[in-house]
Amino acid sequence: MAKMGTKSRVENPAMKGLVTIALADAKKTIMLNIAGKTYFEQPIQDQERAPNMYDADMVFDKKKVGIDTIDGHPCIKYDAVFYRKSQPEEKYKAIIWEAQDLKEFNIQSEITVPPNPRYPGSGGKMVMKFKDIKLGAATASMFEVPGDYKKVNSVQEVMGFGGLIPKGQRPPKP
Numbered sequence: 001m002a003k004m005g006t007k008s009r010v011e012n013p014a015m016k017g018l019v020t021i022a023l024a025d026a027k028k029t030i031m032l033n034i035a036g037k038t039y040f041e042q043p044i045q046d047q048e049r050a051p052n053m054y055d056a057d058m059v060f061d062k063k064k065v066g067i068d069t070i071d072g073h074p075c076i077k078y079d080a081v082f083y084r085k086s087q088p089e090e091k092y093k094a095i096i097w098e099a100q101d102l103k104e105f106n107i108q109s110e111i112t113v114p115p116n117p118r119y120p121g122s123g124g125k126m127v128m129k130f131k132d133i134k135l136g137a138a139t140a141s142m143f144e145v146p147g148d149y150k151k152v153n154s155v156q157e158v159m160g161f162g163g164l165i166p167k168g169q170r171p172p173k174p
Contacts, residue, residue, distance in 0.1 A: 001130065002138040009142050018159065021143055030145060033158045037149045040158040057084050062096065070107050071131065073099035090114070102133055 002009040006024035019032040027044045062080040069075065075097040083091045093112040098104040108129045115123030152158050 002142050004138045004140065004143060007143040009138075021145075023143065031155060031158050032145065032149065033160060036158070036160055037146070038152045038158050039145050039149045040152050040155055042155075057086060058082050059085055059088070065095075068097055070097050070099065070129075073101055073107055075099050075107060076104075099133075103135060105130070105133060105135065107133065 001011070008022045008024075010020045010022075012018065012020075017034045019034065021030040021032065022044070023030070024044070028041055029044055030039055030041050032039045060080065060082045062078040064076055065079050066077045067075065068077045078096050078098065080094040080096055081091055082094065083089075092114070095110045096106050097108040099107040109127070111126045111128070113123050113126055
């Protein structure tokens with residue numbers, strides 16, 4: 001993950017070659033396929049966004065509950081509650097570990113997400129751990145679509161699952 005202001009870039013090792021860029025100020029998300037040199041762009045709807053402790057719209061309250069060491073980094077452990085200014089009734093609980101040798105970088109967090117009635121089976125605990133942290137390594141170009149990438153029409157296309165077959169090129173029905 002890279003972060004610069006309200007921009008973030010996530011490269012998930014489980015989805016090799018796919019990159020998600022969130023541009024909070026522009027209220028859009030871009031998904032890149034590095035190998036296919038394709039990208040898909042979509043607007044972020046406020047009510048659909050997952051909670052994000054780094055969002056400028058979030059109110060964040062934390063209380064020190066102890067000290068710990070995570071991957072060799074001395075940390076202060078906090079109980080935290082955060083919520084959107086626009087939705088104060090929707091609160092999220094978290095436990096966070098801020099690494100003291102990394103300028104209080106949140107090296108690990110456990111967020112409890114309440115169930116969403118629109119999505120059965122949603123809710124639960126989400127654990128996020130950061131490894132190989134390099135402070136100050138982000139550059140502006142990391143949050144831009146390279147000029148030689150082609151815009152596609154769906155997440156499925158950018159993930160390499162293929163797009164819609166044009167009408168004239170569909171195989172005949174059996």
